[in-house]
Amino acid sequence: MSENFEPNVVAFLCNWCSYAGADLAGTSRIEYPPNLNVIRVMCSGRVNPMFVVNALQQGADGVLVSGCHPGDCHYMEGNFLARRRFALMRELLNFVGVDERRFNMSWVSASEGAKWKDVVTGVVNNLQEAGPFTEFPRKKIDW
Amino acid sequence: MLDLDKLRALAKETISRDDIKYLIGWRQGTYGFRTSPHFVGNLEDAEQLIFSPLCSSNLATYLTLAEKRPVPRGAQPDTRRVAIMVKGCDSRAVVQQLVEQGIKRESVYVIGCPCEGIIDRRKLEEKVPHTLERVEARWENGKIILDLPAGRAAFPRDEIVAGKCLTCRYPNPVIADVTVGEDVEVRGSAGFEDINWLEVKNAQERWAFWRDKVNSCIRCYSCRNVCPMCYCAECILDKLNPAWIQRSVNVSENTAFQLARAFHLAGRCIECGECERVCPVEIPLSHLNRKLVKEVSEQFAFTPGIDPEAKPLLAGYRPNDREAFIL
Numbered sequence: 278m279s280e281n282f283e284p285n286v287v288a289f290l291c292n293w294c295s296y297a298g299a300d301l302a303g304t305s306r307i308e309y310p311p312n313l314n315v316i317r318v319m320c321s322g323r324v325n326p327m328f329v330v331n332a333l334q335q336g337a338d339g340v341l342v343s344g345c346h347p348g349d350c351h352y353m354e355g356n357f358l359a360r361r362r363f364a365l366m367r368e369l370l371n372f373v374g375v376d377e378r379r380f381n382m383s384w385v386s387a388s389e390g391a392k393w394k395d396v397v398t399g400v401v402n403n404l405q406e407a408g409p410f411t412e413f414p415r416k417k418i419d420w
Numbered sequence: 421m422l423d424l425d426k427l428r429a430l431a432k433e434t435i436s437r438d439d440i441k442y443l444i445g446w447r448q449g450t451y452g453f454r455t456s457p458h459f460v461g462n463l464e465d466a467e468q469l470i471f472s473p474l475c476s477s478n479l480a481t482y483l484t485l486a487e488k489r490p491v492p493r494g495a496q497p498d499t500r501r502v503a504i505m506v507k508g509c510d511s512r513a514v515v516q517q518l519v520e521q522g523i524k525r526e527s528v529y530v531i532g533c534p535c536e537g538i539i540d541r542r543k544l545e546e547k548v549p550h551t552l553e554r555v556e557a558r559w560e561n562g563k564i565i566l567d568l569p570a571g572r573a574a575f576p577r578d579e580i581v582a583g584k585c586l587t588c589r590y591p592n593p594v595i596a597d598v599t600v601g602e603d604v605e606v607r608g609s610a611g612f613e614d615i616n617w618l619e620v621k622n623a624q625e626r627w628a629f630w631r632d633k634v635n636s637c638i639r640c641y642s643c644r645n646v647c648p649m650c651y652c653a654e655c656i657l658d659k660l661n662p663a664w665i666q667r668s669v670n671v672s673e674n675t676a677f678q679l680a681r682a683f684h685l686a687g688r689c690i691e692c693g694e695c696e697r698v699c700p701v702e703i704p705l706s707h708l709n710r711k712l713v714k715e716v717s718e719q720f721a722f723t724p725g726i727d728p729e730a731k732p733l734l735a736g737y738r739p740n741d742r743e744a745f746i747l
Contacts, residue, residue, distance in 0.1 A: 326683055327656070327664055327676075327679075327680055327683070330675075330676050330679050330680070331664070331676070334672050334673075334676055347739065347743075348739070354737060357737035357738075357739065357741070358734070358735075358737055360737065360741055360743055360746070361720070361733070361734055361737055361741060362686075362734060363745075364715070364719055364741070364742065364743075364745065365683070365686045365687070365712060365715055365716070365719075365734075366683060366686075367745055368711065368712070368715045369679060369682060369683055369686075369708070369711065369712060369715075370679070371623070372618075372619070372626065372708070372711045373626060373627065373630045373675065373678075373679065373708075374623045374624065374625070374626035374627025374628070374629070374630055374631075375623070375627070376623050377623070381747055382745065382746050382747065383746060383747035384746060396747050399747065400747070412627050412631070412675075413631075413671055413672040413675040413676070414672060415666075415672045415673075416670065416672065
């Protein structure tokens with residue numbers, strides 16, 4: 278895909294770790310790609326796998342779900358439950374032919390501003406290679 | 421081979437019991453190769469019961485579909501059990517419903533029917549002309565015998581049974597209060613040959629395959645209605661607020677619908693293949709389900725519908741679950 282394609286990434290960040298990690302990256306003035314649309318959720322376990330499908334339908338080129346490291350979840354086990362769900366959803370999406378780079382998941386703690394930068398840069402670079410999502414976005418009807 | 425007289429005698433004995441409300445079984449349909457579910461409430465009805473290679477429907481669906489009327493003031497709730505005839509795959513549906521507490525063990529009475537494979541009507545109709553006469557069928561020495569209007573015909577089992585029966589690992593009921601007939605030999609393998617051919621293709625080819633298939637979906641929701649595991653009182657497909665999946669019939673919404681349906685069966689699908697059988701546009705729905713069955717067994721070493729004491733897969737976790745995909 279062309280160099281100047283800017284992917285549209287929807288990021289679901291958990292309130293306690295990843296959102297604070299992204300915030301730390303900002304306050305530390307770490308530069309990272311501005312392609313994210315961040316949606317703050319209380320826990321990565323709050324993210325219904327259908328959110329991912331829905332985001333892709335509504336024009337996202339990729340989705341990132343990020344939560345606390347295993348064992349660090351504010352709600353004890355939310356991210357463990359999310360991990361199982363998304364392991365399966367990822368395989369299912371891949372099986373129907375969605376590029377596996379479009380769905381990403383990461384653990385970023387509140388102190389990992391630098392890791393957050395690496396994760397986002399990696400995701401955005403991958404999506405630049407993968408190109409726009411053309412499989413099943415909703416048709417935009419211009420009445 | 422199954423003795424129908426014995427089956428009917430057992431059914432009569434069962435419904436004569438005080439603690440049985442009614443019995444769910446199969447009877448000959450109105451024409452051709454059809455069979456229909458049969459709700460036996462008295463001794464006469466029991467005479468029509470059959471069990472044959474044509475009994476394709478999974479009756480476990482009816483356990484959760486039964487209407488729950490409010491109990492009139494002062495009356496006692498009806499706590500009698502429902503007797504149900506199950507094949508191997510259907511028995512797994514019963515177990516999975518027990519695991520999820522969709523039904524209670526003390527409210528069902530399971531009559532197990534070991535099964536050598538169910539006829540796929542589409543495969544059969546390629547070989548035999550359509551008929552309005554009622555047709556009877558039975559298993560005999562690895563073959564399926566049909567009493568057609570033109571005379572008796574025998575087919576090798578593997579030629580006309582449904583795809584799910586070729587890979588079936590549980591032909592004998594995994595749960596049963598009483599069993600009819602003798603256990604049959606397990607012939608299916610634990611492999612996933614039926615989906616491997618699709619998995620080895622690249623993403624574009626896979627999407628081309630599925631786009632073609634979901635494009636023909638007419639959103640009749642038969643696959644959901646017939647599924648023994650789809651018994652939520654409130655389904656996301658019916659909800660308007662939030663509208664998880666819009667009602668328009670196009671590739672985007674159809675794909676989202678199929679992904680949702682398949683994902684909601686992750687770790688729950690018992691591979692009875694009913695969704696595929698009832699699909700009017702012949703979408704290979706069981707491929708999606710089988711893919712998840714494969715992932716569930718490889719990643720979490722879990723097989724749904726075997727152990728009534730198990731915990732639902734996605735309601736639990738292990739700290740060392742595989743997480744190679746996480747950045």
